[in-house]
Amino acid sequence: MDTEHLSRIERLQGAMAAEGIDAAFLYTPVNRLYFTGLETSNGLLLVERQGTPIFYTDFRYLEVAHRLLTGVEIRKFKPAKEQLADYAAMGKSWGTVGYEGSLTVAQYLPLQEALSHAKMASVTSLVSAIRGVKSPREIDAIRRSAAANDALLADLLETFRPGMSELEMLRHFRMAEAARGLVESFDPILCAGANAVECHHQPDATVLQPNSELLIDMGVKVDGYCSDMTRTLFYGIPTPRFNEIFDIVLEANQAVAAAVKPGLRCCDLDKLSRDIIGKYGYADYYDHSLGHSVGLEIHEMPGFSKTCDTVLKPGMVITDEPGIYIPGQVGVRIEDLLVVTETGCEILSHTPHRLVLPC
Numbered sequence: 001m002d003t004e005h006l007s008r009i010e011r012l013q014g015a016m017a018a019e020g021i022d023a024a025f026l027y028t029p030v031n032r033l034y035f036t037g038l039e040t041s042n043g044l045l046l047v048e049r050q051g052t053p054i055f056y057t058d059f060r061y062l063e064v065a066h067r068l069l070t071g072v073e074i075r076k077f078k079p080a081k082e083q084l085a086d087y088a089a090m091g092k093s094w095g096t097v098g099y100e101g102s103l104t105v106a107q108y109l110p111l112q113e114a115l116s117h118a119k120m121a122s123v124t125s126l127v128s129a130i131r132g133v134k135s136p137r138e139i140d141a142i143r144r145s146a147a148a149n150d151a152l153l154a155d156l157l158e159t160f161r162p163g164m165s166e167l168e169m170l171r172h173f174r175m176a177e178a179a180r181g182l183v184e185s186f187d188p189i190l191c192a193g194a195n196a197v198e199c200h201h202q203p204d205a206t207v208l209q210p211n212s213e214l215l216i217d218m219g220v221k222v223d224g225y226c227s228d229m230t231r232t233l234f235y236g237i238p239t240p241r242f243n244e245i246f247d248i249v250l251e252a253n254q255a256v257a258a259a260v261k262p263g264l265r266c267c268d269l270d271k272l273s274r275d276i277i278g279k280y281g282y283a284d285y286y287d288h289s290l291g292h293s294v295g296l297e298i299h300e301m302p303g304f305s306k307t308c309d310t311v312l313k314p315g316m317v318i319t320d321e322p323g324i325y326i327p328g329q330v331g332v333r334i335e336d337l338l339v340v341t342e343t344g345c346e347i348l349s350h351t352p353h354r355l356v357l358p359c
Contacts, residue, residue, distance in 0.1 A: 001069045004135060005037045009053055015126045016049045023048045024098035024123045027107055030296050034131055038068055084114040091115050098123035128301035132293055133315040139339055142317055145222035146337050146348035148182055149229050153351055162210045162235050162359050166190045166203035185226035185298045189217035196331030199288055210359035211236035215333060226298045228319050230335030233355040245324050245332045250353055252276040252322040253334045260338060260345040266308035273322040282324045291319035316340040
């Protein structure tokens, strides 16, 4: 385990101390990976406010854990009742115990019973705040992921054409992805024609017709870190209606990118995009939030919604994805991946926004 992962644990311990949390149980694979650098299907990272963290796992990962994890104690899981008894013995002095909000009931209830003398408190917001500000190494991985996403879309634009169904385009997506040695960060969204009005449409047998639009929302992973980008293309000669809606969405997208800087609240950016779309009379057709944070997971905190008052900090990686979706007419979303800098932002998505392709 390198110094970066150890520093993440130290930041968590500092946050726990500030909140009066004596110990935190981190079960989820993504948080274990974030704090240790070790990816396993089984494990628990137990972090006390002070002292050496403990990494529990089963026999399958003991050897690799001993080899790769320094600065933590490695222990093998015991049978469930014995393991819970150990927690109870260790935690006699714990007043408040932290847990992840995504725990299953089957995980949470036995832990609560074993530590019945302690108050249980979610550490989700503490962990999210730490993960929300990316290190230079994380930003480099996300930057490379965004570049790989751009390159993959360029490949696909050589292949996609009217006459293909969404499912056929999905097959080409996965073939091109595999050829580049990539894995997707989420199931790609491919919306041909009228399906573009569905924000998260699932690809089906709909055929892309000449003189129609294609909305593509896609992302890949590099070194475990996600990218995310949406482009709305047009095959043939764009209609005046498409151009009108596209220009409004692009104005909102670019205004947000120009405004991003440390100190702004997430809701301020969401409002900026909403005000621009609203001034043209399309507020009722933009009903999702402006965007979300991206990292080891495709959707991380903070979000960029009407109610998120988190303040932007350098190192946060965010999506800028306003959209307008008018049933029966046209749907447009334009999404870029941004990293907040000391003075503004760096745009990581470099595929041109306006893509008009021949039929």
